[in-house]
Amino acid sequence: MPTLALVGDVMLGRGVNALIPHRPPEWFWGDVLPLLRTADAVFANLECAITTHRRPWGRTPKVFHFRADPKAVEVLRAGGIRYVSLANNHVLDYDIPGLLDTLRYLDEAGIAHAGAGRNREEAETPALVEVGGIRVGILSATDNEPPFAAGPDEPGTNYLEIRTDPETLDRVEGWIARARQAGAQLVVLSLHWGPNMVLTPSSTFRAFARAVMGRGVDLLHGHSAHLFQGVERFGRRLVLYDTGDFLDDYAVDPDLRNDWSFVFLAEFDAAATLHRLHLIPVRLHYARVQLARGEEFEAICERMQALSAAFGTHLQRIPKGLVLPLE
Numbered sequence: 001m002p003t004l005a006l007v008g009d010v011m012l013g014r015g016v017n018a019l020i021p022h023r024p025p026e027w028f029w030g031d032v033l034p035l036l037r038t039a040d041a042v043f044a045n046l047e048c049a050i051t052t053h054r055r056p057w058g059r060t061p062k063v064f065h066f067r068a069d070p071k072a073v074e075v076l077r078a079g080g081i082r083y084v085s086l087a088n089n090h091v092l093d094y095d096i097p098g099l100l101d102t103l104r105y106l107d108e109a110g111i112a113h114a115g116a117g118r119n120r121e122e123a124e125t126p127a128l129v130e131v132g133g134i135r136v137g138i139l140s141a142t143d144n145e146p147p148f149a150a151g152p153d154e155p156g157t158n159y160l161e162i163r164t165d166p167e168t169l170d171r172v173e174g175w176i177a178r179a180r181q182a183g184a185q186l187v188v189l190s191l192h193w194g195p196n197m198v199l200t201p202s203s204t205f206r207a208f209a210r211a212v213m214g215r216g217v218d219l220l221h222g223h224s225a226h227l228f229q230g231v232e233r234f235g236r237r238l239v240l241y242d243t244g245d246f247l248d249d250y251a252v253d254p255d256l257r258n259d260w261s262f263v264f265l266a267e268f269d270a271a272a273t274l275h276r277l278h279l280i281p282v283r284l285h286y287a288r289v290q291l292a293r294g295e296e297f298e299a300i301c302e303r304m305q306a307l308s309a310a311f312g313t314h315l316q317r318i319p320k321g322l323v324l325p326l327e
Contacts, residue, residue: 001275002132005039006264008223008243010084011047012075013066015249016287020071025078028247030290032282035263036080040132044246045192045223046076046084046113049094051101057093060147065093070101073109083129087115087158088192088224089144096155115140115190116150116157123150123158126179126187134272137184139175139217142192144224162193162204164211176216185272190221194242197256198225199307201241206232206311209239218274219266226250226258230307231315236274236326240264246282247289259284260292260300262321279304279315279322297321 012020016028026033036042048066050073056065076084084106092099099116106113117123127138141160142148150156161168172189179187189212194205201209201222209220213234220239222229228244244261252259265278281292281300292300301322305315315322 002134002268003039004131004136004266004268005036005042005080006221006240006243006266007042007044007246008228008261009047009226009245009248010044010076010081011066011090011248011250012050012068012072013048016247017068017072019287020069020075025074028075028288029079030285030288032263032289032291033079035280035291039080039265041082041129042080043083043138043188043190043221044081044085045088045190046086047088047090047248049091049098049102050105051094051098053094053097053101055095057095062093064090066090067094067098070105073105073111076111077109081111083112083127083138085115085140085190085192085223086113087123087140087142087190089142089148091116091157092148099155112138114138114158115142118155119153120150123156124175126175126182126184128179128182128184132268134268135183135185136188137179137182137186138188138190139172139179140190143194144192162208164204164207169211169215172212173215180216186218186268187216188219188221189217192224193222194224196224196226197253197258199227199229199256200310201229205241209241210234213237213239227256228261228304230304230311231277231313231324232308232311233313233324233326238266238274238277238326245284247287248284249287260296260303262300262304274326276326277324278320281321
């Protein structure tokens with residue numbers, strides 16, 4: 001059965017980047033690597049630029065600038081990452097040269113991407129990835145960092161204000177139509193949306209998710225909060241409101257625990273319909289991710305069950321984590 005692994009933010013800059021010359025690419029994925037390799041593809045949000053350009057974005061004030069050297073693509077490839085979202089608040093951290101380098105290095109590595117480009121048309125263009133014989137179309141957008149937005153002739157991100165007015169929803173439906181016309185059997189909308197360090201999506205986000213499900217999105221892959229949020233089911237369609245962090249060097253909030261997350265394994269049937277979702281708990285260490293164990297494993301599962309139950313989604317416990325049958 002075709003299986004897609006979805007993970008949250010992968011930040012390969014700063015402390016992670018400093019270790020890349022001194023560790024094999026597989027090291028960064030720890031004992032999660034065999035699990036990632038059971039999937040037909042891994043999708044992630046790339047939370048940095050991949051570039052040799054050293055001058056950071058300076059057109060507007062910005063606190064953090066994340067940059068990884070070109071060898072970082074080998075870390076992505078080692079983890080089986082076949083697609084990265086570039087619609088976020090860090091892909092232009094090293095301005096337009098950094099974005100253009102990122103596009104080039106990903107293309108050379110054969111890693112698909114969407115959500116940023118040389119102009120607005122390219123930033124809006126869906127990616128198409130074959131996942132176990134299923135053609136998956138991926139759309140990517142962000143409501144973060146408006147100054148990064150692409151223009152008609154200006155490189156940047158696919159910026160989208162999260163609203164449910166007809167104009168906004170028609171725009172998303174146009175992206176869905178483009179993905180279907182390109183041959184997509186299943187459509188994923190990857191959104192870098194909302195504020196940091198929040199455990200629940202706003203009512204506006206929930207209404208938006210419901211609306212885009214009605215317009216033809218099969219799976220919404222959310223990220224940005226640095227914390228995982230609950231899962232909501234719409235028949236055999238799914239909203240992963242936030243998939244949290246996955247690989248970084250970030251300081252850990254001892255209460256909110258941004259070092260807790262999951263590998264979200266979505267299984268499809270031969271008709272490209274979602275069949276089951278497995279959630280495997282992970283614990284982020286400095287520049288490395290590992291499977292969660294013991295009390296942390298239990299706490300991660302319990303938090304996700306409670307967050308999802310608030311949406312009417314009842315996740316079942318299994319030895320490796322949680323499961324949601326969709327039949």
